Structure formats: structure tokens, C-alpha cells
Amino acid sequence: MEPATAAAACPRLLVSLLLVLSCFVSPELVHGQPDALGFISIDCGIADGPSYPDESTRGLRYVSDAGFVDAGAGANAGINPPYSDRELAARYLTVRHFSGGAARSCYTLRGLSPGGRYLVRSSFYYGNYDALNRLPSFHLYLGVNRWAAVNVTAPDDILIFEAVVVSPADFFQVCLVDIGQGTPFISGLDLRPLRAAMYPEATVNQSLLLLNLRRPAARFALNRYHFWRPASFYKIYRYPFDSYDRIWQSYGDIAAWTNITTTANVDVSKASSFDAPPVVLRSAATPVNGTRLEFSWSPDTSQNNDSSSAAYLLLLYFAELQQLPGNVLRRFDILVDGASWNGSRSYTPKYLSAEVVEQVVVQGSGQHTVSLVATPDAILPPILNAFEIYSLRQMTELATNNGDAKAMMGIRTTYMLKKNWMGDPCAPKAFAWNGLNCSYSSSGPAWITALILSSSLLTGAVDPSFGDLKSLQYLDLSNNSLSGPIPDFLAQMPSLKFLHCCCNSRIGNNANICDNGASTCAPNDKQKNRTLIIAIAVPIAVATLLFVAAIIILHRRRIKQVRLDSRYMDGK
Template identity: 25%
Template sequence: MTTGYGFYDLSTDCGALIRTAPTHNSHKLWQTDEPFIKTGENKALPTTNTLFQMNTLCYFLEGHKNCYSLPLQEAYRKFLFRAGFYYGNYDGLSKPPSFRLEIDGNIWANVTTSMSEEMIYYELFYITKKSRTSMCLIRTMDSDVPFISSLEAHYIYDTYKWMDNTTALYVHNRINYGASTSVERGMNLHAQHYNRIWKSKEISNYLNIHVEFIDYDYMFGENRPPWMVMGYAIQARNLTDSIYLSIDFSPRTAVQAYFILYFMDPVSRFEQNQTSSVEIYIEDNKMAVTDIPNIDGYLYDRFHAVTLFSLPVNGSANVTISPAEGSTLAPLLNAMEVFSAIDVSEGGHLFNFSSVLFIISLHVLIILVT
């Protein structure tokens, strides 16, 4: 979708010679990158991927910095940016490169590619500063040649409302617990708002539960998670058990972490006089208590989203979901998004915190949720 001001939604098939029209499997129009960058060389890979946009790439033999100029909507619009990489040994050297991504001069990510057949994605939630956004690939070693396979920018209206224009959110995880198949971004627009990728994760220590059929396109409420995500969950095996999850923030350390946890009972466990509520702990600190609604609840109250942010974390974090006092049903969790914050107000430095500030921040948050 475009207007005279620019794109609301931009999907770029880097290195492609022709654009690809929407299909049943991909509702997006994939542009070539020629209008957005004047440097680089196009390359078609010798192998064919299921995702056609990964069958070509653009690589940059010359220059320290090569930048895409993306004509998005006017300034101060919230976008999900996603850069995709598939090396595919396109150069025959079997030496996947490393390099850096920047957005409007702010550090986005240190990219590490691999010989793996899996596609590598780096995502960022970012509020644009101008009508054009600059996305640059930076050479960090003389021997490594930066490349890119796909570049996307999707307007995420009416969601993640606590974001501000001084902070970008680097996506570490977006997990669909209890599911065996990931929810990819190419699905029907009405089923998957904001073009997010939700990675599936079954955990043998817990019950992996799901509803067989959901007769809905999408869910109303905070951040609008897809129905096919909320139709799955992990559940503790017993009422008194907790769910224990470890979140790895590597390669970054000393980050300011953001967590969003999604809760809904997908299998209608409720019977007369049954209640379901959980307590949420980060590193043994009680952060919030929430009820778990039933799939058959009211339109705007079928799920609850709990957002915890400004949490300084060093390398990893332990998340615990425990039964709240009075709950008669075992705790469960459907999905979780995990971010770290990047300061984009003055050059994009990653947040760093002392142990004193860590204790103070947790104390303030505990007061707010109790």
C-alpha cells in the first residue's frame, strides 16, 4: 500500500530483476531493490528455496558503507523492519561473512551469517524520523563482503503503544509455545496482522495443548496476536507446578529487556467454580499477576497480554509462571515476545546499567504491579 508520501508496507526482494506480484501463498508485492539503492551487485543462487525472495541477493564488493533509502510514510510512524540473509555459498568460498546493520545512523545489529540452510532474520521495531529511512550495511572486516537477501518495512499501527521515538526494540524472540509449526509472515493478512514471524516451540517438560479449530481470522486487543498462535499453549502438568523458561539475549549483554507474555485458555478447561490466574516472575522477582481468560470469552477479553519493560538484564533471564493464590487450574502460557532496547536519540548506543539501577528498577516495577 502506498500514498503520495511513501510506503506503508515495503517488501524488497534484494538482487531480483523483476518484482513479484501477490500470490495465494504470499499476499505481499515484492519490489526489486533497484529504486532504493544504487550500489551493489545482483546474484542468483544456484539452489531454489521455498521462499523465492531468498533465491537472489545483493552483495557489496566496494565501499565501507552501502545504504538503502526507503521512502516510507511521513516521520514518526512505527514500523517493523526485517532484514533477511541466506548465504547459500553464492560466492563458492564457503566463508559466510559478518558485518553490521545500521538504521538512520544507529546500530541495529551485528550480522553473523552461516552455511546453514536456514534463513537468518534481524528485526527491529523503530519509529521513523524522516520521510525516508536509511538502512546501511557496514563492512567490519576487509575480507568479509556484506550482502542482503530481503528487506521489509511494515507499518505497525495501533500496537506496542508504550514505544516512544527515542527507543527502538531489537527482537530477540517471538515464540509460539506448544506449537509444532511456526506462524510465518506470508499468511493471509486478516489472520496475521503486522507480518510478524512466530517461531514454534514444543517443550516436553510441559503439556503442549491446542484447540483443533478456530473459526476466527484475528484477535482484538493488545498487539493483536494471531488466532493460530493463541490456539496453542504449554501447560504445567500439575496445579502446583510452575513453568520455567530461560531467555538468552546473546550476542548482547547488559541490555534493557522488554517482555510481552500472552495468555488464553485454548481448550476451555473451565468448569463451574474453576479459576485460572498466574504470577509472573523475572529472576525470582514477582512482576505481575494476571487472570487467564477462556477462548469463549468476550470479544475484547479472550486473551490477556502482560507487558514488562525497563528490566536491566545481563546476558540471560529466567522467567517463571506460577499458579496464583486461589487458582484451581494449572498455569499455562501461549506466546512471548522478547526485545532489548536501543537508544536512538543520540547515536544508537545500547543501554547499559549498573547493579544498583537494576535493583531500583525492579523495586519500582514490583510496587506498580502489586
């Protein structure tokens, strides 16, 4: 649909005639890329410069976020004492905050594989960086879909959010959205590639959000737990123990539980859909006395889960760590809220062979409980080696089609346009870029149909990225300082109906079209614009026989009228 301020569509001939008013040059777009492992590890808030090794991951190299956000977006700040005086990873000592008034501020992660599966992790540590002691709240988005609410409840809170996503394009965006309750900020952002077979529940249309509930013994509010003890020593396993750099936390020391361990290798080949690291599976929790092991979880308010319809993916990891005599049996029932797990039979873990038992649970109450209950014939109590809980999030908001999105990013970079041009050009609708009209569909991506860049201080050549907007019908480049060689591709744009280029600098060998002493450029005056376009187009067109022929054929009536007017004037 054309914008309300647009003039009526011109014949396609005029598009061809106005090609002489445009030209194309596009500087190469440079963004941060994954490292040799395919990892992107960003320390937000440090100055642009060389990467550094992170001690907590035994050498993963973190880089500045300068290559992942628009130049000038946000500002860097350091954490203030006493919050900076603690044993923290380096990425928690600085933040990038976005206090410029933009509704949405985004990071663009490039160099990805379309359809590839990735773990995305964002981290936040306020640490009174602004010396105001004002705890902010804002929203976090995966591309164009809401991920979580970031609610800082204490200056020393470390908030981490993880998701498993399928990237629809060769780039992916993570955005912070200002909701008027404090300045959005971020400490770190990580992306890790996963094998194609891992977490098959994740699709382009559905992401897995790791449940974000904090336990007293846990450093972070992430529901991915192991059962090594004591918890004070075996706090966290991540890279290099987990080749995908997932964070596995200790569940804590439960008085009614003990743990069994082994130094033997645990075969994980039968659990390859989730690839838990063997070190995590070499320990298991089991009751000290009794025949039951239980844990519970509740809805995650940060993910805005509706209590009646939210669905969770529950992953339980089992491996028998003791070589049992033939007459000793470990067998147990797996119950969720008192009901048998998918109606399955009792379960017996296999010796030194890991398996994953998974189930999707639909939220129907305020709390869920998983119970492992020994069967009457069992000699030994149940065990549990590790577990993960994810919320299933439908990606209902559809992004701009990949070609249009990349074209707009190229245009934004070429002309260093700020406006509100952050994140996806068309989606969500509330954050659509100024100057665009988009065509939306319930079953496919959005397409850009109109682009108005009049009076936008555009200088130099017209970027060739305009030619990649395949559904563009209306293009307004008036009142700028564009110049350069004559372009060829505008005539090949399949949908373009109206091109408005008045009041630009010398293009080709044609002087500034408003510098003729007879007319002025008024983009909001439809009649003046139409008259001006025709006045310029006809003299240029008659310079070639092809254009003259086209004018004679397509504008026969207009030419007749001009001749009648001439006779009338001669007669007077």
C-alpha cells in the same frame, strides 16, 4: 565551521554579484514506494522488472531492489547448489552484495509518514553465492544507529532481524557496514506500517529490536513464539494471518508440556496495543504434570547488549481457552528471575479474551527466567498463549536534519555523484560524506555548513536543491562544467557567506571565466581565488545601477586607493 581549505569569507555583496555564475535544474527523484497495503517488500538481487507474488505469504508482491539503492551500487548474484536446491522462498535464491569497497551501503525506503510506526525486517541467506565458502560478518544499521551484527556461521543459515521503529522523516534507511570481515550482502528487506497505538515503547529516540536467539525447533532466530503443536506442522504464522506480517514461530514440542486449543474466536480488543493475531492465541501451552511453566533467555550477542545495562521488553499473551466450571480455578503467579512481576498479584486469564502482560527487564545476569507458578488454591496449571521479547535500543546517534538530507540526496542524484555518498550525509561522523562540513549538536540534528564540490565533473545546471541547505555558509562549485540560466535563490540563502564558482562553462551569457588568457583557476590558492572573484564580479556588477551603487557605498576605501594608484602612475 568552514573547511580548512576554504578562503576567507567574502562580503555578502559578492554572493549577490556571483549569482550570475549559477543556474538551477533538478530532475525528479524516483524511488520505490509502498504498495496498496503500505508494505514495502524487496527481493534483493533480482533484476529490475515486474513484481511477483510470494507463495509463503499467499500473494504479497515482492519487487526488485533496484529502486531502493543507488544505480550501480552492489551487484546481483544467485545462490549456488546445493543451497539453492531447497524449499526456500524466492527471495532467498538471490542476493545483492557490496564488494566495491564502500564502508557503508544503504537502502532508502520512501513514501513513509513522519512519526509513523513501522516494523522493519532484513533477511540474509549466504548460500555460497560467491563460490568462495567464506562466511562473512558485517554490521547492520537502522538509519544512523547500529542495529545488529550479522555473523554468518554456516552457508545455509537464514538470519532474520526485526525491529519496531518510529520514522523521523518521510523516508528511512537501512545500511550494511563493512567491518573488514567479508563482503556485506542481503537477501530481502521488508517494511510494514503499524497502527499508531501499537508498541508504545517505540519512539523516535528508542527502537525495539526483536531478540534474535535460535531454538532447536525454530527455523529462524526470532523470539516471537506461539504454542501450536505439532511444531512440524504449525511452523510459522505471518501474513495474512497477521495483518502486519509479523513472523510467529512454533516454540517447539516440549515433552513436559501439552497444549489446549479452541476453534472459537478470541477477542483481542483488550490487547490492542500489540494486536496479536487471533489464530496465534487459540492455542496455549500448559504443563502435563505439575504446577510450573518456565522459559529462559540470554543476552543477544548480535545486538551487542551490555550485560549490566541492557533492557528488555517482555510481552506475555494470555487467554483462557476452556470454559471452566465455577468451582475450577486457574490462577498463577508470574515471576521473573524469582521476583514477582512488577509486584503484582496472582493472575487469572479471561475466557476467550486476550490480554498482554508486559514488563521491562534490566539485564543483571547472563540469563533470565520467566516462571508461571500455580497458586495453592488453583485447580488447573498455568497457561501461556504466546510471547515476544525485544531489546530496547536507544537511538543515541542523531541524523542530519531532514531538509538538508533530502537536499543532498537530490544533489547526489542530479550529478550521479558516487564518492562515499551513501546513507545519512553527516552521521555517524565516521561515515560523513566527503566534501561536507557538518555542525553537530548533542540535542538536535546535524546541519550542513560547507559543501565542496570543486573538480567533481558537475555538468549542466546547478541543482535547486542547493537552495534548501539553510545553514550552508560555504559553497565551492569551482572547476566544473556548469551552465544555464541565471539563478535567483542564492541571494536568499540565509547563511551563505562564500560562493566559489570559478572555472565553469558559459553561464547566462558570460563566457567561461577562466578562458580569458590572463588567469588560471587554482582552487587551492586562496589569494588567486580572491583576486579572480573580484576581477570578475566588478565588471559584471557595474552593468546595473543597483550594483554600482552598492559597490560605491561598500567599497569606498577600495575605490579611493585605486584613484591614488592611478595618479601615481600618471605622474610617472
